[in-house]
Amino acid sequence: NAGVTQTPKFRILKIGQSMTLQCTQDMNHNYMYWYRQDPGMGLKLIYYSVGAGITDKGEVPNGYNVSRSTTEDFPLRLELAAPSQTSVYFCASSRSDYGYTFGSGTRLTVV
Amino acid sequence: EDKVVQSPLSLVVHEGDTVTLNCSYEVTNFRSLLWYKQEKKAPTFLFMLTSSGIEKKSGRLSSILDKKELFSILNITATQTGDSAIYLCAVERPAGGTSYGKLTFGQGTILTVHP
Numbered sequence: 616n617a618g619v620t621q622t623p624k625f626r627i628l629k630i631g632q633s634m635t636l637q638c639t640q641d642m643n644h645n646y647m648y649w650y651r652q653d654p655g656m657g658l659k660l661i662y663y664s665v666g667a668g669i670t671d672k673g674e675v676p677n678g679y680n681v682s683r684s685t686t687e688d689f690p691l692r693l694e695l696a697a698p699s700q701t702s703v704y705f706c707a708s709s710r711s712d713y714g715y716t717f718g719s720g721t722r723l724t725v726v
Numbered sequence: 727e728d729k730v731v732q733s734p735l736s737l738v739v740h741e742g743d744t745v746t747l748n749c750s751y752e753v754t755n756f757r758s759l760l761w762y763k764q765e766k767k768a769p770t771f772l773f774m775l776t777s778s779g780i781e782k783k784s785g786r787l788s789s790i791l792d793k794k795e796l797f798s799i800l801n802i803t804a805t806q807t808g809d810s811a812i813y814l815c816a817v818e819r820p821a822g823g824t825s826y827g828k829l830t831f832g833q834g835t836i837l838t839v840h841p
Contacts (some may be wrong), residue, residue, distance in 0.1 A: 678827070
């Protein structure tokens with residue numbers, strides 16, 4: 616049982632490049648989330664999904680897009696990378712009545 | 727806007743000390759308060775608190791929630807160097823409507839335990 620799997624673990628992007636952060640969970644959780652964590656700050660919600668085909672914006676959605684075509688997968692897309700998107704990104708999932716399970720994170724640097 | 731504030735922001739102690747970490751919150755709808763421990767990678771779940779006054783305990787860690795005063799504390803007794811980590815507090819909104827179990831996190835408390 617792998618839990619929540621994120622790839623890649625590290626990535627360096629140039630300004631204006633695009634990339635997709637992958638997130639997969641094998642726990643059949645309905646709810647999935649993308650957070651970013653900046654130094655000295657708590658986690659901030661980017662997007663979330665309550666089930667396949669349903670997504671909604673969190674606190675800091677600008678510059679990102681998501682899709683949820685299956686229960687298992689919740690990729691996060693950066694279309695035009697900016698230095699302000701340098702951060703650590705965490706994907707998480709939950710059932711409606713249990714605590715969250717987090718992925719191991721993706722450290723992204725935009726130069 | 728939901729708000730979660732943790733204190734202190736950082737704490738340095740020696741092995742064997744007891745520490746108390748604080749979390750206060752202001753939320754429009756409350757379902758639960760969660761504590762996480764974050765070492766080098768992803769946060770790991772410690773406790774979920776939903777009711778006031780009921781202490782949750784796991785080994786040397788314990789936590790309690792006060793829904794009237796809107797705060798929670800996390801206690802760690804007989805600290806060890808392995809307790810060094812960032813401790814995150816988060817408040818969860820209930821599912822339903824447009825809010826589906828979303829978490830709002832505090833800034834975290836950085837705990838350093840010296841041998």
